[in-house]
Amino acid sequence: AQKVTQAQTEISVVEKEDVTLDCVYETRDTTYYLFWYKQPPSGELVFLIRRNSFDEQNEISGRYSWNFQKSTSSFNFTITASQVVDSAVYFCALSEALIQGAQKLVFGQGTRLTINP
Amino acid sequence: DTGVSQDPRHKITKRGQNVTFRCDPISEHNRLYWYRQTLGQGPEFLTYFQNEAQLEKSRLLSDRFSAERPKGSFSTLEIQRTEQGDSAMYLCASSGPGTLGDTQYFGPGTRLTVL
Numbered sequence: 700a701q702k703v704t705q706a707q708t709e710i711s712v713v714e715k716e717d718v719t720l721d722c723v724y725e726t727r728d729t730t731y732y733l734f735w736y737k738q739p740p741s742g743e744l745v746f747l748i749r750r751n752s753f754d755e756q757n758e759i760s761g762r763y764s765w766n767f768q769k770s771t772s773s774f775n776f777t778i779t780a781s782q783v784v785d786s787a788v789y790f791c792a793l794s795e796a797l798i799q800g801a802q803k804l805v806f807g808q809g810t811r812l813t814i815n816p
Numbered sequence: 817d818t819g820v821s822q823d824p825r826h827k828i829t830k831r832g833q834n835v836t837f838r839c840d841p842i843s844e845h846n847r848l849y850w851y852r853q854t855l856g857q858g859p860e861f862l863t864y865f866q867n868e869a870q871l872e873k874s875r876l877l878s879d880r881f882s883a884e885r886p887k888g889s890f891s892t893l894e895i896q897r898t899e900q901g902d903s904a905m906y907l908c909a910s911s912g913p914g915t916l917g918d919t920q921y922f923g924p925g926t927r928l929t930v931l
Contacts, residue, residue: 734919736922741924742924744907744922801864801866801872801911803864807858
């Protein structure tokens with residue numbers, strides 16, 4: 700069965716610091732997808748990124764970057780120059796196939812990130 | 817596009833009562849998912865619809881839970897004879913037709929409190 704581990708339960712940093720959120724996953728599938736979602740205090744899960752298992756290129760989007768390393772089964776997320784608005788719970792998720800091409804998401808327990816002014 | 821919507825946003829009920837939640841997916845999405853999230857945990861999969869067909873159910877979905885998606889549009893999740901352990905955030909997500917890996921977009925959730 701798929702498993703996602705986010706070992707950091709809570710992280711607290713001062714604004715403008717860089718911060719990395721760790722995600723380690725377990726799967727026997729050769730094709731799979733990894734995701735990061737942000738959950739602000741309002742509760743809605745906001746999609747950030749999707750990465751398939753065949754694409755190990757790192758990705759950068761503004762202050763956000765993702766480092767996918769298949770060899771260590773990790774998909775880490777870095778926020779550069781953090782801002783107070785980045786405060787939220789961040790979830791890493793792994794796809795698990797359902798029938799007819801659909802998938803369910805297996806989530807980690809989340810990392811609560813607090814950015815202090 | 818207006819995104820995934822859920823109603824109500826909050827529900828407080830007494831143990832033993834029945835509750836029903838509604839989810840309206842993104843209009844062109846044919847796949848709809850329900851998840852449950854308890855405090856301090858990540859969401860857990862409950863069930864999946866493709867159009868109007870319920871194709872997958874988790875073992876978490878006890879006999880007191882039932883979900884429908886008539887006509888392949890909105891979906892409802894009903895919990896009968898609620899228990900305090902049912903208190904959680906119920907999240908709905910939808911995704912478009914496509915190959916494995918299509919992104920799921922989540923609604924704001926319905927927070928259920930069972931007294």
